[in-house]
Amino acid sequence: MPSYKKKPTRSEKLRMMEKVQAKRIDDYRVHKHLKADPYNILKLLNHVLIDAKHNYNIDTRELCFLLFIYDLEMFSLEYILPTFGYTGRQDNFVDITLYPLIQGGYVRKYSPAQDTDLPIIMARNNKQTTRYCITVSGRKLVKRYLDKLHGRESILVDEKTHFRMFLLGEE
Secondary structure (H helix, E strand, O other): OOOOOOOOOOOHHHHHHHHHHHHHHHHHHEEEEEHHOOOOOOHHHHHHHHHHHHHOOOOHHHHHHHHOOOOOEEEEEEEEEEEHHHOOHHHHHHHHHHHHHHOOOEEEEEOHHHHOOOEEEOOOOOEEEEEEEEEEHHHHHHHHHEEEOOOOOOOOOOOOOOOOOOOOOOO
């Protein structure tokens, strides 16, 4: 019996090279992802909040509220205040957080004419309650800041601190 290996044919060599290249590309993608994003979300959160304040004039509380209501189609104050964890007075919340977002065009009143199947009367006291929803521009803003948190978009931090941080997304 001969002890030599049979030489692979050209097509077998090409198939082996494809497998090796695919493995190298996968390893490079994993390595590049870890190398390009050494930060985690919590380390970038402060920079993102400063970026929102200086570029869009959105307070920390307002941005956190937008992040919280991002997945809701509509909400009422009676529902959102306990779930958001706000324990103060309702009119303070409206003046400090909700009203600036309405003025900025990120939140608007939900019109019952938009959806006739949903009841607009509260069961407790048979009063009509005001419902709100996040607008398209509000959703785009939240998406932008979620991308900044994950390092896919650059974060432009306040120039007064003489600190600019650019995180380059995957190119």
